[in-house]
Amino acid sequence: MGVGERRGGPGLGAGGDADFTTPAELIGNPARSAMLLALLDGRALPMSMLASEAGVAPSTASAHLSRLVSGGLLRVRGQGRHRYYELASAEVVAALEALARLAPPRPVRSLRAGTRAHALRLARTCYDHVAGHLGVALMQALLEAGAVVGGDGRHDPRVARLDRLSAPGRDLDYRLTDAGWELFSRLGVVVPSGRRRLTAYCVDWTEQRHHLAGAAGSALLTRFEELDWVRRGAKGAPRALGVTDAGRLGFAEHFAIDTEALAA
Structure with a gap:
């Protein structure tokens, strides 16, 4: 196609001029x-x-x-x-x-606003469990380790029946396996007994994938805070979770998650 020739398409008028x-x-x-x-x-x-x-x-x-x-x-x-x-x-x-x-x-006109949005994408609380890049990576690590089964962690709006973004999931039935209980035991995670569903999930808006909710998800966040792997209120955002040095080591050792790569 020569310099003087143009393809037709949206935005091109009869004279071939586009209004930019x-x-x-x-x-x-x-x-x-x-x-x-x-x-x-x-x-x-x-x-x-x-x-x-x-x-x-x-x-x-x-x-x-x-x-x-x-x-x-x-x-x-x-x-x-x-x-x-x-x-x-x-x-x-x-x-x-x-x-x-x-x-x-x-x-960067507002460092506070910029770091706040980034911190929320990286790791945040969703009610009482971990969401954001870290929450999605945690769910994927549990699935790959066989600690949780019942789905692949992905949200596909074309086939979803009840699931929607930024909301609790309803289409799948995730389950904690024996391997999952063993992992919880090694980490000292205590799941309280009660009527609450053990392994629920939410469709995370950050990556349109699933993160772990339910009693298991809540117990994990509680233990991460006890171990000082995460701290609330990162970058001035109440829901944001900051990953500590201990957390970077812990997530790498037990879940093969590179939190520095998540933050990139």
């Missing part, structure tokens, strides 16, 4: 660009999470998201009563990736 100003104005806003970049890895995220990524109030995030949807850069996926936002097409992904290669690093 509309998508450029949408992408160029700092809050909207932060939301778009948060979705660049293929996830669909709720408005609350995108507001946190952009460092804006929910009402402001709602207005930005409406513009991105009407401008064709985002689309909305509904699961139950909840709405999740994702990039609208492969063309949007390609455009953002091209701009990312051209753009200079974003200046």
Whole structure:
């Protein structure tokens, strides 16, 4: 194809001229660009999470998201009563990736906001168990070790019946095996008796995978805190969990999890 020739496609008028100003104005806003970049890895995220990524109030995030949807850069996926936002097409992904290669690093205007969002993605509490990158990695380690069985840890919205993002899972029945009980015993994890379900799970918004919940998930978090592997309130975020030096060693030894790689 020669320099003077163009492929037809969306955005090209009858004269072959594309109006770059509309998508450029949408992408160029700092809050909207932060939301778009948060979705660049293929996830669909709720408005609350995108507001946190952009460092804006929910009402402001709602207005930005409406513009991105009407401008064709985002689309909305509904699961139950909840709405999740994702990039609208492969063309949007390609455009953002091209701009990312051209753009200079974003200046950090609010170190507190930036580190808070990162800390929440890395490790946080979800009610009384571990979520975020660490929670998902922990679930995967338990599955690979045969300590937990009943699924593969992945959330596929195309086949999910009751499961939805950022919510307790209902489609699968995970179970703690003898190997799991042995692991708990070695770590000194005590699961209290009661009517609560032993091994439940949630669909984590961070990676759209499962993390362990239920009595087993709660007991693990309790033990991690007793061992001083994690501490609450990392980077000023009440729900964020900070991994200590002891935790980096402990997660590597007992679960083969490189927490420094998770934070990268």
